[in-house]
Amino acid sequence: MENPTFRPAVSIVIPTHSEKRWSMLVRTVASARSQDYPAAEVVVVVDHNPELYRRARRDLPGVTVLENLYAQGVSGNRNTGAFHTNTPLIAFLDDDVVAATDWLRKLVAPFADPAVVGAGGGINPAWETTRPRWMPDEFLWAVGGSYTGMPTATAPIRNVWSASMVVRRETFMAVGGFRTGFGKKGNQARPEDTELCLRMSAHAGGGWMYVPDAVIRHEVPAQASTFSFFLRRCYAEGRGKVQMAGLLDGSESLGAERDYLWSLPKAVVRNLAAASRGRGVAHALRAGSVVAGVAAAGWGGAVETVASRRAARRPAPVAAAEAAQ
Known part of the structure; x- marks a missing residue:
């Protein structure tokens, strides 16, 4: 109030x-x-x-x-x-x-x-x-x-x-x-x-x-x-959230994202059920989009995780120069 x-x-x-x-x-x-x-x-x-x-x-x-x-x-x-x-x-x-x-x-x-x-x-x-x-x-x-x-x-x-x-x-x-x-x-x-x-x-x-x-x-x-924009945006979000976790306290900062992901299977089931009851093909399309969005975000997260690990293993420029002497 x-x-x-x-x-x-x-x-x-x-x-x-x-x-x-x-x-x-x-x-x-x-x-x-x-x-x-x-x-x-x-x-x-x-x-x-x-x-x-x-x-x-x-x-x-x-x-x-x-x-x-x-x-x-x-x-x-x-x-x-x-x-x-x-x-x-x-x-x-x-x-x-x-x-x-x-x-x-x-x-x-x-x-x-x-x-x-x-x-x-x-x-x-x-x-x-x-x-x-x-x-x-x-x-x-x-x-x-x-x-x-x-x-x-x-x-x-x-x-x-x-x-x-x-x-x-x-x-x-x-x-x-x-x-x-x-x-x-x-x-x-x-x-x-x-x-x-x-x-x-x-x-x-x-x-x-x-x-x-x-x-x-x-x-x-x-x-x-467009659907292509949607996939790119989900992919970028997956990468961005992994980058954010690296800046803060690791995966502990992603608790809300995990809760959100657990809610998405219900969205798929709900839309498929609506489509099966004849409420329109849009519900089937939305169910598919949920799956595609999760996959794109997951792929982005995986790509960023691999990139981060490679960067962590790469020697710092100064250290590399000293090792070459």
Whole structure:
């Protein structure tokens, strides 16, 4: 329940990188500035794109526009904006989302509990085309959406997504923010947001809250609606989660993933049963997609595990040079 006397100041940080996303960025900024819980500052951070930076400075009045101070990548982009702010809470939105007018107010409410270090909200896919018939509800995360199996009411959760996230500044700063060099860049889909959530929880001994009623709409372009994209995304997720485990406490950090995997056979059975009762071929397609998605993620995890072990056995450059002398 929201506490009307609890009104900490919040800044909103929006990373961006490409002129191709300009129209989406404009919509995101407009939704950030239209919140019924007004942000103290809206900060747009441009990732090493001088032309886009100049355009944003010129055409986004009332918004602070910065350039990424770190190496190219979304983690440094977000950190640039977050470290610029001075409010006790920092919110993050991606540049291809539209937040409901009550989004920020609902995400701030859990912070009345001092044990909460962060919160995230529900993400509804906004398909440029129609949703593919084969797309399982359990795999909507592959297009940046909330998926079946997540809480349906406000509840504790291990991690949320940076497309819709609010963090307690003190804890965020204490852990150094997002891990630069680890995140989404090009075809890489490393889970920098999950990794941040785990470090913040470990540092503060606090937790994260998921608020499904704090809704954003996430744009899903036509190219992200193909089955080949789905398989590539699952493969990349498998690799990224193994990389994350290597940075933290090994497989102990993947408990939520194991629980999720155990839930998927039920999804296959449920869809096959629906198909057998004549409820449409889409259910059979979704059952097959669950199997394919698990296989692609598993293959990605296996590839990354092998690569990591080979890298660990490879001698360091200095040691190799000394051995050659």
